[in-house]
Amino acid sequence: KAGVTQTPRYLIKTRGQQVTLSCSPISGHRSVSWYQQTPGQGLQFLFEYFSETQRNKGNFPGRFSGRQFSNSRSEMNVSTLELGDSALYLCASSLLAGGYNEQFFGPGTRLTVL
Amino acid sequence: AQKVTQAQTEISVVEKEDVTLDCVYETRDTTYYLFWYKQPPSGELVFLIRRNSFDEQNEISGRYSWNFQKSTSSFNFTITASQVVDSAVYFCALSEGSGNTGKLIFGQGTTLQVKP
Numbered sequence: 001k002a003g004v005t006q007t008p009r010y011l012i013k014t015r016g017q018q019v020t021l022s023c024s025p026i027s028g029h030r031s032v033s034w035y036q037q038t039p040g041q042g043l044q045f046l047f048e049y050f051s052e053t054q055r056n057k058g059n060f061p062g063r064f065s066g067r068q069f070s071n072s073r074s075e076m077n078v079s080t081l082e083l084g085d086s087a088l089y090l091c092a093s094s095l096l097a098g099g100y101n102e103q104f105f106g107p108g109t110r111l112t113v114l
Numbered sequence: 115a116q117k118v119t120q121a122q123t124e125i126s127v128v129e130k131e132d133v134t135l136d137c138v139y140e141t142r143d144t145t146y147y148l149f150w151y152k153q154p155p156s157g158e159l160v161f162l163i164r165r166n167s168f169d170e171q172n173e174i175s176g177r178y179s180w181n182f183q184k185s186t187s188s189f190n191f192t193i194t195a196s197q198v199v200d201s202a203v204y205f206c207a208l209s210e211g212s213g214n215t216g217k218l219i220f221g222q223g224t225t226l227q228v229k230p
Contacts (some may be wrong), residue, residue, distance in 0.1 A: 033216045042223065043205065048216035056215045088157060092216075099209025099216050100147045100166070105159035 004106035012112045018079040021109045025093030032074040037088040050097035086113045116141045120221035135191045137206030147209040148189045154202045196228045
């Protein structure tokens with residue numbers, strides 16, 4: 001069974017630009033969560049999606065948005081990029097929604113903002 | 115507020131030594147879930163274990179074992195006879211909101227270096 005895939009793996013953008021990251025969950029999994037990992041703040045929750053609906057959102061500005069498609073694939077978008085948005089963005093999939101489920105993580109997208 | 119503390123930032127051991135990674139959590143929920151993840155240099159978080167708050171039995175999986183103690187709000191992870199391949203960053207995590215949300219609260223991680 002294929003794992004969680006994230007594209008692209010690496011991305012370099014400049015301040016003010018926008019970026020879209022993609023996540024394909026494990027086949028059959030319907031829930032996708034996103035996390036941001038930085039050396040200073042560690043791993044922080046961004047969003048959780050289930051059946052195309054955002055169930056939860058972390059404490060991030062409105063520049064961070066996401067969506068989930070009917071095939072459970074998810075995208076997240078960051079508009080008006082700032083230097084502080086440089087991070088590893090991790091996507092996790094689980095069979096169902098809720099933190100009691102095992103979440104399986106993808107390899108991440110490394111975003112660098114110059 | 116819910117919080118996970120991994121007080122050990124970095125640990126260095128020599129191969130075959132046993133090593134314990136500490137995790138202390140804070141929550142007001144009576145139902146909650148605890149996790150351990152391993153993050154090798156490739157960056158992908160690898161699921162190791164999930165434990166719910168009602169199951170205080172210790173668990174052993176090969177060289178890995180976990181000790182869950184509600185009385186001290188700790189969920190420690192021990193690697194027996196460590197190997198170089200165990201070198202990674204290890205994260206302890208707590209599910210928020212009785213597990214009804216997909217949000218995991220992670221500790222800051224412990225970097226384990228196993229030297230040959």
